[in-house]
Amino acid sequence: MIKIAILGSTGSIGRQTLEVVDRFPEELRVVALAAGKNRQPFLEQCLQYRPLIVSLATEEDAKWLKAALAEQNYYPEVHFGLDGLVRVATCEEATVVVTALSGAIGLRPTCAAIKANKQIALANKETLVAAGEYVTKLASEHQIQILPVDSEHSAIWQCLHGEEKTSVRRIILTASGGPFRQMARADLAKVTPQMALKHPNWTMGQKITIDSATLMNKGLEVIEARWLFNLDYSDIDVVVHPQSIIHSLVEYGDGSMLAHLGMPDMRIPIQYALSYPKRWFNDLPRLNLTELKGLTFEEPDLERFPALALAYQAGKQGGAAPAVLNAANEIAVHAFLAGRIGFMQIPEIVEKVLENHKPTGINNLEEILAIDQWARNEAARIISNC
Known part of the structure; x- marks a missing residue:
């Protein structure tokens, strides 16, 4: 039995991971789940899969969830925020952590999971973009294999x-x-x-x-x-x-x-990351x-x-440049979705933030997070002047 924790369970990858779980109930069991603010869908997931540890983004949502679960006589550990993500990622019973979060928020819980000797099924590309050297070194030190979930990286693998x-x-x-x-x-x-x-x-x-x-x-x-x-x-x-x-x-x-x-079906690379090195037969549409x-x-x-x-x-420049690129892009994309900037302004803002960044190396996780925050603030400043 492979026991999994999912970070980002109400997102696209998270939901499709649970579809894979549904297809293989004898092989896969969910022991921990974390989501953002989609509390009603998350409640339904919790009641269906009965994980031991759960987490939502805010304390208010966590209190609501705890009360709703208690009405069903179900009392898992309930957490919230970044600490909640880390708690789910380090669930003692989990052997595999599926990191399906969007953005650099996945960095700290992924690192925590590696330190807790969990195998990583990585769908959160921003983790390696922002801190590739640090994370891969950490995984090597703990003898943890990072299994790619993205269809392209799964294909290369x-x-x-x-x-x-x-x-x-x-x-x-x-x-x-x-x-x-x-x-x-x-x-x-x-x-x-x-x-x-x-x-x-x-x-x-x-x-x-x-x-x-x-x-x-x-x-x-x-x-x-x-x-x-x-x-x-x-x-x-x-x-x-x-x-x-x-x-x-x-x-x-x-x-x-x-x-x-x-x-083009993400359930295929998700399944392979969970079943590796085996290939399980399924009933998904065939090419x-x-x-x-x-x-x-x-x-x-x-x-x-x-x-x-x-x-x-940014990749060739190395150092903190990829983290800057990633953080600035996140802020620019959110601004575009909110109607504050145009589509072609997204790369323009990223380029300006990269130009304003003073090249520096990265020695630890705290430095990565500090650079990430600087880039977010700088992108927000530039957007406010657009």
Whole structure:
């Protein structure tokens, strides 16, 4: 029996993780859950899965939850806030922690889970973007394997399995291109949040959907891949693949390419991260090759979508720059969703914050969090003057 804790259980990845649990009740058991402010859906999850430890974002919501659960004669540990996330992540009974939070808030509980010797099923890419060197070193010290949940990184992970790292020439991350792949730059300035939230292939949370539309999501994945697979940025390429059937590829020194194909369904990489090294049979929709009308590939347009170039720039600069990029982007995306800035202003604000950042190294988690907060404040300041 694999016992799991889920950080972000009411989000897209969290809900799909629970769908996987439902398919394999003999193999998987939920022992801890944490969510943000979606308290009614979270209550329903708690009553269905009966975890030992639960947490919501605020003390008020936690009190409401505790009372609602008591009415059902159910008395788990109830926590809230960042401390609650850490408590769920370090649940004694859990063997695997699924980090499905959105944003850098996942950093501290993920590190706590590693220190508690929990295997990490990582869907929170911002953790490795903001603190890749620190987190991977910490995982190595505790002999913890970080299992990627993102479809692209899961694909790379699977294509690398059993191969010598020295035989790898490069990895290629595929990007759908988002909903505005063919839109003229002048029209991109008119994009509304409602338009940007309509992804052509995937059903995801708001923040990651906007990141996909700007191609910042692919930039964050480039930085994440650098740390997951210990590669140089020169060995990580991005290609736009609108059909989202090939999830990523590895090119080897002999000219061979291994590609991972499948339906655009996040339950598949989630299941593999939980079942690894086994592959469990399921009843999910299958890819029918004879129904494919074609697989196409394009170079990403960095003029219309400069966020990808900014991510490469920050990654190559190293130090605190990726943390700055990530934090500034989070603030800019939230401002766009609130209607305070335009779509094309998102990368502009990120670039300004990067320009104002004084390059510095990172030695510990507190320094990472301090840089993260500085970048958020700086982005907010710039937005207030827009």
